[in-house]
Amino acid sequence: MTTMLSVSNLSKVYEGGFTALKAVDLDIRRGEIFALLGPNGAGKTTLISIVCGLVNASTGTVKVGGHDIVTDYRAARSLIGLVPQELTTEAFESVFSAVSFTRGLFGKPADPAYIEKVLRSLSLWDKRNHKIMTLSGGMKRRLLIAKALSHEPRVLFLDEPTAGVDVELRRDMWNLVRGLREDGVTVILTTHYIEEAEEMADRIGVITHGEIILVEDKATLMHKLGKKQLTVHLHEPIDTVPEALAAYALERTDDGHALTYTYDxxxxxxxxxxxxxxxxxxxxGFKDVNTTQSSLEDIFVSLVKQ
Incomplete structure (x- = not known):
């Protein structure tokens, strides 16, 4: 697949010597949903801010759609939409005006029909004439997404998009993201809700201490690093695991009523x-068995600990 975003040897050292990113290399494909996972302070927001032109890199290059974000910044930024974590906009503007104004900032001609389509997709059309200050928190988050989509970007960054929002908005947002992918838009998200990445993402990247430690197709990652467990519930408790079963490295529960077999x-x-x-x-003798498999969250925690 065609590379839409290419990051090469990217580093960021802030004043005082704090290193937020260390020689990051990352290629993201056109039309994929890429989840960037990492603990707080891992460098996720710094990476996004550099790509979007909000922070200057110390070293390295970034290209969006083949355009360098420094030497060809207008073309590069015109391809990018960003949904930040917080709303920073004029409280007395109407919803329609705010989204239209953002479109104009990117040099796009007025297109009321497109703005209407975006607002309807986010259940904001009925609020189009309302002042932003009157919106609920969930509606303001929808507005952030509408502003990011106003200029028809080909790369959309979602920085913790569903933090603190209700279930309905979360569902609507993921339906919207699926639709964008079908239209060929590349979606890059950071999230603390790892189950969302497990459901939505095509590929997973894990960043910690400013370094990308893994990039993998989600299905491959789950297959390679996921562990399965078989729990055998016994008729009678046992004090020790018989020597004949040593090859299975079984773990006995404290009460001796079950044995757990962990395997790749x-x-x-x-x-x-x-x-x-x-x-x-x-x-x-055993009376029941059940199996479980590691979730993406289990894999993520294990990787970061290592």
């Missing part, structure tokens, strides 16, 4: 069928 999602050797047969052979 990629391979199941020794397999579950083998384990159950060996349990019977060892005289360990």
């Amino acid at each position: 999602a990629e391979r199941e050797h020794p397999g579950i069928a083998d384990l159950l047969a060996d349990l019977n052979a060892a005289g360990v």
